[in-house]
Amino acid sequence: MRFEAPETVEAAVALLAGEAGTAFPLSGGTDLLVQMRSGRIAPDLVVDTKRIPALREIAREAGGWRIGAAVSGAEINEHAELVAAWPGIAEAANLVGSTQVAGRATLAGNLCTSSPAADTVPAMVAAGALARIVGPAGKREIPVEDVPVGVQKNSLAKGEMVECILLPAKPDRSSDCYLRFIPRTEMDIAVVGCGVSVTLDEGGTVTAAKVALGAVAPTVVVVEDGAQAIIGTKLDDAALDALAKACEAACNPIDDKRGTVEFRTEVAGTLARRAVKIAADRARGVV
Amino acid sequence: MSSIHVTSAVNGDPVEFLCEPEETLLDVLRDRLGMTGTKEGCGTGDCGACSITLDGRLVCACLVMGAEAEGRQIGTIEGMADGETLHPLQKKFLEHAALQCGICTPGFLVAAKSLLEKNPDPTEEEVRYWLAGNLCRCTGYDKIIRAVMDTAEDMRKGNV
Numbered sequence: 367m368r369f370e371a372p373e374t375v376e377a378a379v380a381l382l383a384g385e386a387g388t389a390f391p392l393s394g395g396t397d398l399l400v401q402m403r404s405g406r407i408a409p410d411l412v413v414d415t416k417r418i419p420a421l422r423e424i425a426r427e428a429g430g431w432r433i434g435a436a437v438s439g440a441e442i443n444e445h446a447e448l449v450a451a452w453p454g455i456a457e458a459a460n461l462v463g464s465t466q467v468a469g470r471a472t473l474a475g476n477l478c479t480s481s482p483a484a485d486t487v488p489a490m491v492a493a494g495a496l497a498r499i500v501g502p503a504g505k506r507e508i509p510v511e512d513v514p515v516g517v518q519k520n521s522l523a524k525g526e527m528v529e530c531i532l533l534p535a536k537p538d539r540s541s542d543c544y545l546r547f548i549p550r551t552e553m554d555i556a557v558v559g560c561g562v563s564v565t566l567d568e569g570g571t572v573t574a575a576k577v578a579l580g581a582v583a584p585t586v587v588v589v590e591d592g593a594q595a596i597i598g599t600k601l602d603d604a605a606l607d608a609l610a611k612a613c614e615a616a617c618n619p620i621d622d623k624r625g626t627v628e629f630r631t632e633v634a635g636t637l638a639r640r641a642v643k644i645a646a647d648r649a650r651g652v653v
Numbered sequence: 654m655s656s657i658h659v660t661s662a663v664n665g666d667p668v669e670f671l672c673e674p675e676e677t678l679l680d681v682l683r684d685r686l687g688m689t690g691t692k693e694g695c696g697t698g699d700c701g702a703c704s705i706t707l708d709g710r711l712v713c714a715c716l717v718m719g720a721e722a723e724g725r726q727i728g729t730i731e732g733m734a735d736g737e738t739l740h741p742l743q744k745k746f747l748e749h750a751a752l753q754c755g756i757c758t759p760g761f762l763v764a765a766k767s768l769l770e771k772n773p774d775p776t777e778e779e780v781r782y783w784l785a786g787n788l789c790r791c792t793g794y795d796k797i798i799r800a801v802m803d804t805a806e807d808m809r810k811g812n813v
């Protein structure tokens with residue numbers, strides 16, 4: 367195995383594209399090193415991205431935010447302005463592992479690992495985030511939900527890497543929330559995760575919404591019917607019931623020791639209900 | 654396979670080492686630098702026994718590659734006491750009997766020190782969340798939490 371720590375994106379792409387064997391970008395390493403140790407992967411080349419200054423930045427872009435691919439969850443949560451703008455993204459990043467793990471783990475790594483239970487992915491999807499991907503053929507931007515294509519499989523081509531995550535400009539009276547259910551209070555993998563973003567008008571009616579579920583299917587699920595169920599409403603009980611039903615219908619989970627199919631399905635509806643209420647309170651500036 | 658030459662600093666002292674590309678910083682500390690205070694419990698980020706600081710940030714040494722340490726500042730348990738004088742957290746751990754077998758202790762101490770540097774007045778809940786990635790199979794945690802809360806109080810009062 368070779369280890370490289372280039373200082374520019376161009377150099378990183380050239381290394382990844384030029385390797386004849388298997389090449390992996392290294393962000394926080396909280397998945398990569400575990401997979402190397404277990405023998406699941408045996409890279410010929412590891413490219414540490416953390417010495418590329420642009421990948422370490424949190425900055426404003428196009429009225430929204432650009433979060434460099436090597437920015438850790440801890441750094442996101444220390445950025446007061448970003449936390450205020452996108453509390454759901456921040457709380458999802460904060461849920462990833464322990465203090466030690468969140469000190470290294472990145473949004474880009476969480477996305478590219480393509481675990482069904484990845485916590486930040488439903489939050490990013492709900493926020494309408496894009497991944498800016500850079501590779502030998504140049505740059506492109508795709509919705510984050512197009513990155514994971516199966517369990518531990520992503521859509522990136524050889525030589526490509528995520529350069530940053532882009533969060534859109536936030537309309538007035540908009541906010542987001544991410545909730546997950548785990549069998550204990552810390553350090554476990556999501557049984558269900560739910561990210562929601564909403565925009566309200568001055569009277570409190572929902573004008574836009576996005577709902578995404580994690581851990582209920584091989585990849586993140588966008589619940590379009592759930593969003594439609596609450597748009598045009600003031601989140602009355604009937605709207606919340608319809609949202610919960612739509613989320614239950616969108617689930618295609620597995621049975622495992624953390625939860626049965628039935629349980630996961632019910633929890634998905636319950637979390638969506640709770641998350642949308644929190645997001646709406648945040649959008650109103652109540653919390 | 655060619656070894657990588659790395660220059661960094663451990664507890665403020667410059668160090669140089671050669672490591673293989675796949676070696677973790679935990680392997681380097683223990684096997685190359687002979688600093689065995691940092692423990693290996695799981696090797697997969699779950700137990701916190703290998704807690705160190707990297708450029709001031711609390712991390713698991715088992716999830717850092719040795720080669721990543723180039724130019725970085727590493728903080729380990731060996732840097733906690735000042736010569737023969739124990740750090741207040743170390744004294745409180747002894748006073749409260751917050752350890753039994755001791756394998757988790759260096760990790761807890763490094764993690765707790767990093768918490769108190771960031772937040773000198775944590776609530777019990779904050780201490781428990783901060784230390785949730787440090788596992789202990791002996792103490793039942795309560796004495797550890799009390800030792801950390803007690804240290805924080807003493808340090809705030811300037812008693813130490």
Ligand SMILES: Cc1cc2nc3c(=O)[nH]c(=O)nc-3n(C[C@H](O)[C@H](O)[C@H](O)COP(=O)(O)OP(=O)(O)OC[C@H]3O[C@@H](n4cnc5c(N)ncnc54)[C@H](O)[C@@H]3O)c2cc1C
Binds near residue numbers: 553697
């Ligand atoms: C103890 C422990 C607890 C955990 N708990 C959680 C949890 O609660 N929730 C959760 O979702 N996850 C959890 N994880 C998994 C892991 O921490 C997250 O998935 C994390 O976000 C991965 O980010 P990273 O930066 O460490 O990725 P890395 O390990 O650096 O990379 C992960 C994968 O993505 C690829 N990659 C990295 N950066 C890029 C890039 N810029 N472009 C393209 N590909 C890239 C790598 O090659 C690798 O295949 C846990 C892990 C551990 C060890």
Ligand code: FES
Binds near residue numbers: 692693695701
């Ligand atoms: S040895 Fe590193 S977390 Fe257990």
Ligand code: FES
Binds near residue numbers: 753
């Ligand atoms: S004292 Fe034995 S594991 Fe903590």
